[in-house]
Amino acid sequence: MSYFQPEIECASRETMRALQSERLRKIVRHAYDNVPFYRESMGKKGLTPDDIQSVDDLPKLPFVSKDDLREAYPYGLLAVPRSQVVRIQSTSGTTGKRVVGFYTQEDIDHWDECCARAIVAAGGSKEDVVHVSYGYGLFTGGPGLNGGSHKLGSMTLPMSSGNSDRQIQFMCDLGSTILCCTPSYAAYLAETIISGGMRDKIALKAGIFGAEAWSEEMRRDIEAKLGIKAYDIYGLTELSGPGVSFECSEQTGMHVNEDCYITEIIDPKTGEVLPEGSKGELVFTAIAKYGFPMIRYRTRDISVLRRQPCSCGRTFLKIGRLMGRTDDMLIIRGVNVFPSQIETVLLQEGCSPNYQIIVGRVNHTDTFEIKVELTPEMVADTVKEIEKRENDLVEAMRSMLGISPKITLVAHRSIARSEGKAVRVIDNRKI
Numbered sequence: 001m002s003y004f005q006p007e008i009e010c011a012s013r014e015t016m017r018a019l020q021s022e023r024l025r026k027i028v029r030h031a032y033d034n035v036p037f038y039r040e041s042m043g044k045k046g047l048t049p050d051d052i053q054s055v056d057d058l059p060k061l062p063f064v065s066k067d068d069l070r071e072a073y074p075y076g077l078l079a080v081p082r083s084q085v086v087r088i089q090s091t092s093g094t095t096g097k098r099v100v101g102f103y104t105q106e107d108i109d110h111w112d113e114c115c116a117r118a119i120v121a122a123g124g125s126k127e128d129v130v131h132v133s134y135g136y137g138l139f140t141g142g143p144g145l146n147g148g149s150h151k152l153g154s155m156t157l158p159m160s161s162g163n164s165d166r167q168i169q170f171m172c173d174l175g176s177t178i179l180c181c182t183p184s185y186a187a188y189l190a191e192t193i194i195s196g197g198m199r200d201k202i203a204l205k206a207g208i209f210g211a212e213a214w215s216e217e218m219r220r221d222i223e224a225k226l227g228i229k230a231y232d233i234y235g236l237t238e239l240s241g242p243g244v245s246f247e248c249s250e251q252t253g254m255h256v257n258e259d260c261y262i263t264e265i266i267d268p269k270t271g272e273v274l275p276e277g278s279k280g281e282l283v284f285t286a287i288a289k290y291g292f293p294m295i296r297y298r299t300r301d302i303s304v305l306r307r308q309p310c311s312c313g314r315t316f317l318k319i320g321r322l323m324g325r326t327d328d329m330l331i332i333r334g335v336n337v338f339p340s341q342i343e344t345v346l347l348q349e350g351c352s353p354n355y356q357i358i359v360g361r362v363n364h365t366d367t368f369e370i371k372v373e374l375t376p377e378m379v380a381d382t383v384k385e386i387e388k389r390e391n392d393l394v395e396a397m398r399s400m401l402g403i404s405p406k407i408t409l410v411a412h413r414s415i416a417r418s419e420g421k422a423v424r425v426i427d428n429r430k431i
Contacts, residue, residue: 004117004120004121005117006313008259009117009255009313009314009315009316010313010314010315011315012315013307013315016258016259016315017054017055019259020055020258020259020262020287021053021054021055023259023287023288024052024054024055024057024058024262024285024287025049025052025053025054026287027285027286027287027288027289027290027293027295028049028052028061028295029049030079030290030293031079031293031295032048032049033049034079034080035076035077035078035079035293036076037068037072037076037077038293038295041062041064042061042062044062045060045061045062047060047061055262058262058264058285058296059264059273061295061296062296063271063283063296063297063298064294064295064296064297064298065297065298066099066238066298066300069099069238070097070098070099073097073098073099073100074100077292077293078102078291078292079290079291079292079293080102080104080290080291084104084291085102085103085104085291086103086104086105086108087102087103087108087143088100088101088102088103088138089101089103089138089139089140089143089237089241090138090237091237091238099237099238101140101237101238101240101291101292102291102292103240103291103292104290104291106290107240107288107289107290107291107292108147110240110260110288110289111144111147111240111241111243112147112148112150112151113148113151114148114240114243114244114246114257114260115144115145115147115148115149115151115242115243116148116149116151116152117148117243117246117257118145118148118208118231118233118242118243118246119145119148119149119152119154119178119208120152121231121246121247121248121249121255121312121314122178122206122207122208122229122231122246122247123178123205123206123229123249124149124152124154124177124178124206125152125154126152126153126154127154128154128155128177128178129154129155129157129174129175129176129177129178130145130149130152130154130155130156130157130176130177130178130180131157131159131167131170131171131176131177131178131179131180131204132145132146132149132156132157132158132159132160132180132181133159133160133161133167133179133180133181133185133189134160134161134180134181134182134211134242135160135161136158136160137160140235140237140240140241140242141180141181141182141210141211141241141242142158142160143241144235144240144241144242144243145180145208145242146158148243154178155174157170157174157176161181161182161185164188164189164192167189168189168192168193168196168198168202171202171204172198172201172202175203176202176203176204177203177204177205177206178204178205178206178207178208179204179206179207179208179226179228180207180208180209181207181209182209182210182211182212182422183209183210183212183214183218183219183222183230184212184214184353184422186207186209186222186226186230187218187221187222187225187353187354188417189226190222190225190226191225193225193226194225199227202226202227204226204227204228205228205229206228206229206230206231207222207226207228207229207230207231208231208233208246209222209230209231209232209233210232210233210234210235210242211242212422213322213323213324213325213328213338213339213340214232214340214343215321215340215343215344215347216321216344217343217344217346217347217348218343218347218353219232219251220347221347221353229249229251231246231247231248231251232246232247232251232254232321233245233246233247233254234246234254234319234322236284236297236299238294238297238299239261239284239286239289239294239297240286240289243257244256244257244260244261244284245257245261245318245319248310248312248314249311249312250310250311250312252310252318253306253318253319253320253321254318254319255310255314255316255317255318256316256317256318256319257316258316258317259287259288260286260287260288260289261284261285261286261287262284262285262287263282263283263284263305263317263319264282264283264284264285264296265278265279265280265281265282265283265303265304265305266280266281266283266298267280267281268280268281268300268302268326276305276306276307276317277304277305277306278304278305279302279303279304279323280302280303280304281298281299281300281301281302281326282299282301282302282303282305282319283296283297283298283299284296284297284299285297300325300326300327300328301322301324301325302322302323302324302325302326302338303319303320303321303322303323304319304320305317305318305319305320306318306320322340323338323340324338324339324340324341328425330357330359330425330427332359332366332368332403333365333366333368333403335401335402335403337401337403339357339424339425341400341401342355342357342370342397342400342401343355344400345393345396345397345400346372346393348396349392349393349396350375351372351375351389351393352372352373352374352375352412354372354373354413354415354417355370355371355372355373355415355424356370356371356415356423356424356425356426357369357370357424357425357426358370358371358426358428359425359426359427359428359429360428360429361428361429366429367406368403368405368406369405369406369407369408370393370397370405370406370407370408371408371409371410371415372393372407372408372409372410373409373410373411373412373413373414373415374386374409374410374411374412375412376412378409378412379412386409389409390407390408390409391407393407394406394407
C-alpha cells in the first residue's frame with residue numbers, strides 16, 4: 001500500500017478547511033467534556049464548545065504553554081480512561097518537570113500514518129531499508145519513525161542512537177537506504193564513515209533528519225559527504241512526535257499534515273495571529289489526537305508559514321526552515337542571537353559544523369566566544385593562516401549578528417560529539 005494519499009495530501013483548500021473544522025469541533029467538545037483544564041480556561045473567556053464552529057473560530061480559544069503541561073503532570077490533561085491508553089512518551093525534563101503524553105491506539109495509528117507520509121515524501125517505499133538512529137524509549141523520535149516505517153511496510157532497523165561502529169556495520173551489511181536521526185548525529189556518522197574509508201560501502205539514498213534546528217549549509221554538507229538527499233522533519237512530544245510536518249523532494253519547506261494539525265503563526269510577544277508569510281511563533285492544534293488533547297499549543301519555535309503550489313502535488317501548508325526558538329535565543333550585549341545564525345556563517349565560510357558557543361559575564365559585561373574545530377584540511381595551516389581565518393570569521397559573525405565574538409579555532413575532533421541532540425551552547429551567566 002502507498003501512503004501517498006492524494007485525496008488528502010492534494011485536497012483543495014475548501015475540502016481541507018471543511019475537514020479541519022469538523023475535527024476541530026469534535027476535539028474541542030472532547031477536551032471540554034473530559035479535561036478540567038480546558039473547561040476552566042475556556043470558561044475564563046466565556047466560551048463553550050458551541051462557540052467553536054469552524055477554523056475561523058480558533059483564535060477565540062486560549063493558548064496552552066509548556067508551563068501549563070508541567071503543572072498538569074502527570075494526569076491533568078489525560079482525556080480518556082487509563083484503560084484506553086496504550087503508550088506514553090515523554091520529554092527529557094531537563095528544564096523542569098517532564099511532559100508526559102498519552103496515546104490511544106487511534107492516536108498511534110494517526111501518528112504512524114503521518115510518519116509514513118514523511119518517508120514516502122523522501123522517496124521511500126516498502127522496498128527500502130529504513131535505518132532508525134533516533135533514540136527509542138520515552139523519546140518520540142525512534143518510535144515515531146519506526147511506526148511510520150512499519151506502516152509503510154519497509155524493512156526497519158531499530159538501531160536507536162549510539163554505538164556508531166555497529167550503526168555503520170549494519171548500514172553496510174543490511175543495505176540501509178534511508179537514515180533517520182538528528183542532523184548532528186548524521187554529520188558525525190558521515191565523518192566516521194569517511195574517515196574509516198567506508199563511503200563506497202553504504203547504499204544510503206536519503207536521510208530524514210529532525211529534533212534540532214539545522215541550517216541549509218549543514219544540509220548540503222551532509223548531502224555531499226553521504227551522497228544522499230537530506231529531508232527535514234518536524235514534531236514535538238506534545239503533538240505526538242515527528243511527523244507533524246515533513247519535507248518533499250522540492251526541499252522548500254515542510255508540509256504540515258493538515259488533516260491532523262491546524263497551524264497558526266503568532267507574534268510571540270502579543271499573541272496576535274499573523275498572516276501567512278510573516279515570521280513568528282508556531283502554534284498547533286492537534287485535531288486527531290484524543291488521549292492527550294493539545295489545542296493552540298505554543299511551540300516557541302520561530303518560522304514562517306506559506307501556502308504555495310508545490311511540484312510534488314501536495315497542497316498542504318508549508319513551514320519554513322526553523323529559525324530558532326524563543327527560549328533558545330541568546331541575548332548577548334542586548335543583541336538577539338540564534339545558534340542557527342552562527343552555524344550558517346561557519347558553513348558558508350567552509351568551517352567545521354562542530355562548534356560550541358560559550359557565553360559568560362565579567363564585570364557586568366557579557367563575554368561571547370565561539371570555539372570551532374579545524375577541518376582536516378586546516379590542520380596543516382600555519383599559525384598566521386589560522387589567525388587570519390579567526391579574524392575573517394569575526395568579521396563574518398559581526399556582519400550576521402551585529403556583535404563580534406571571540407573566535408577560537410581548536411584541534412580537529414576536540415569538541416565532544418553528540419549521538420542525540422548536539423549541545424551547542426554553554427551559558428555560564430546562568431550558573
